Amino acid sequence: MRILLTGASGLIGSAVYASLKTHESFRLGRDLSKADCLCDLSDLANCQIFPASDALVHCAGVVDEDFADGAIGNLTKILAGAEGLAQRAKEAGARIAIYVSSSHVYGKQEGTIDESRPPNPLSYYAMAHFCTEQIFRKVFSGEDCQVVVLRPNAVYGALPDLRHFRRWSLIPFSFPLEAYMHGQITLRSSGEQRRNFVSSRSIAETICRILDTPFKMPAVINVLGNTTESVYHYAERSADSLFRVSGRHCAVVRPSVDSATKKPTPFCYASKFSQVQETVSPGEHLDQLMLQFSQNSDWLMERS
Numbered sequence: 001m002r003i004l005l006t007g008a009s010g011l012i013g014s015a016v017y018a019s020l021k022t023h024e025s026f027r028l029g030r031d032l033s034k035a036d037c038l039c040d041l042s043d044l045a046n047c048q049i050f051p052a053s054d055a056l057v058h059c060a061g062v063v064d065e066d067f068a069d070g071a072i073g074n075l076t077k078i079l080a081g082a083e084g085l086a087q088r089a090k091e092a093g094a095r096i097a098i099y100v101s102s103s104h105v106y107g108k109q110e111g112t113i114d115e116s117r118p119p120n121p122l123s124y125y126a127m128a129h130f131c132t133e134q135i136f137r138k139v140f141s142g143e144d145c146q147v148v149v150l151r152p153n154a155v156y157g158a159l160p161d162l163r164h165f166r167r168w169s170l171i172p173f174s175f176p177l178e179a180y181m182h183g184q185i186t187l188r189s190s191g192e193q194r195r196n197f198v199s200s201r202s203i204a205e206t207i208c209r210i211l212d213t214p215f216k217m218p219a220v221i222n223v224l225g226n227t228t229e230s231v232y233h234y235a236e237r238s239a240d241s242l243f244r245v246s247g248r249h250c251a252v253v254r255p256s257v258d259s260a261t262k263k264p265t266p267f268c269y270a271s272k273f274s275q276v277q278e279t280v281s282p283g284e285h286l287d288q289l290m291l292q293f294s295q296n297s298d299w300l301m302e303r304s
Contacts, residue, residue, distance in 0.1 A: 001211055002026070002053040004089050007060030008039075010036045011167065012100055014160040016059055017205035020099075021056030023211060026051050028085075039088075041081030042292055049155065055096035055214075056084075056089035058136075062102075062128040065166050067276075071124045082132040082256050086139035096148075096214050097140045098207055101129045103153040103222065103269060109193070114270040115151075115220045148210050150203060152223045153269045156285045162292050163299060171231060172197065175238040179250040180293045181304055185239065187254035192234030192264035198225030199284050205276040222271040226278040230264065234282070241286035246294065 007013030008027040015248045017025060020170040028050070029035030040046040041060070061082070066074050086097065088121050107120030136147045156172035159165050168174055178185045203223050208215045232254060239250035293300060 001055060001214075002051070003211065004028055004037075004050055004053045004056045004092065004094060006039070006056075006085070007056050007100075009161060009164070010060060011155065011157055011159065011165070011262055012200045012203050013057075013059035015157055015200035016057060016207050016211050018207050019201070019204040020211075022208075025274075026053065039085070041085055042077060044081065044084040047084075050088050050092035053092045053094045055098065056086070056094045057098045057211075058085065058132075058208050059100050060184055061132055062098060062125060063167055064125050066128070067124050075124055078128050079135060083139065086136050090139055090145075095142070095145045096211070097136050097145070098148050098150065098210055099133060099136050100203065101149050101151045103136055103151050103196075105130045105133070105151060109153070109195070110265045110267050112266075112268040112270055113222070115218065115222055115272055128155060128226050128231065132296045136292070145251040146215050146217070147219065148217050149220045150206060150223050151220060152198045152203055153196040153225075155198055155200055155203065156282060157245055157280070158288060159292065162296050167222070170232060170286065171195065173289070175235050175292060176241065176289050177300075178292070179238045179242045180246075180290060181240075181300060183248060184251045184253060185235045187232065187235060187252070189231075189255065190264075191254050192230050193269040194264065195230055195234070196225055196228045196269035197234070198223055199278060199285065201280050202276050202278050209276065217286065218273055222269060224269060224271055224275050225282075227282050228267070229270065237282060241283065241290050245287055245290040 003023050003025040005025050006028045008017040009064050027035040028039035030040045038048045102125040106117045107122050121130045133149045140147050235252045242250045
């Protein structure tokens with residue numbers, strides 16, 4: 001199968017690209033040193049004609065940082081780019097579309113959330129993901145087409161290019177970076193809120209499973225990791241990793257917690273569908289990231 005892939009140099013897309021061993025993949029991107037076909041979603045006129053293909057895998061979707069300097073205007077640009085991408089892929093022959101979305105499409109991250117939970121996006125970030133899902137469904141609406149949306153919760157994984165990574169606000173990366181740089185992780189809340197941590201490799205393996213069995217998969221899949229724990233516990237994991245790798249200590253500081261009166265909000269991220277086996281644990285991820293930090297310490301000091 002011939003696959004058009006966006007985001008091949010990013011957190012999730014790089015794991016997907018490495019996993020597409022039984023398929024022929026074409027990387028779409030703005031930098032031809034890292035892509036096979038020029039495709040700038042912010043400037044659709046600056047795109048080459050896509051090669052003939054069978055499927056589109058879109059891993060270069062919405063990120064929180066897209067809304068750092070605005071909201072409505074950026075949302076409009078993101079959705080126009082998504083529609084242009086989908087239309088061009090379909091014109092190139094693609095009939096299967098896979099989009100990596102987000103659990104934030106469901107709204108508040110509390111209670112039991114499986115694929116039957118109705119969408120309730122509450123931020124521009126979540127709205128952009130949900131609208132992109134709907135655009136894909138509109139463009140690939142024919143009887144011979146299929147759209148599969150993946151909704152992970154908190155994603156961790158290997159960074160192919162530390163210096164060009166954009167998503168330092170994500171907990172699996174912000175906590176270890178804070179630990180390494182400052183020897184202290186400062187939480188803005190109690191940290192009792194829970195998250196399901198899933199590796200980019202598990203997402204990639206799920207995408208490969210979809211491509212190997214097309215037209216037999218559900219329309220939405222919550223991709224799950226083996227670890228569901230509190231944000232505070234993940235901060236402690238990050239501190240432990242720093243000590244394991246470098247021998248340095250790290251404090252975790254948070255507002256006082258009155259456990260007698262404030263109970264953590266229940267959270268269970270679930271799926272109705274079978275999942276791939278997680279092969280990279282959060283601890284392994286953190287240790288690998290700490291090693292990357294030590295190998296790039298001069299650059300980290302310059303950017304701080």
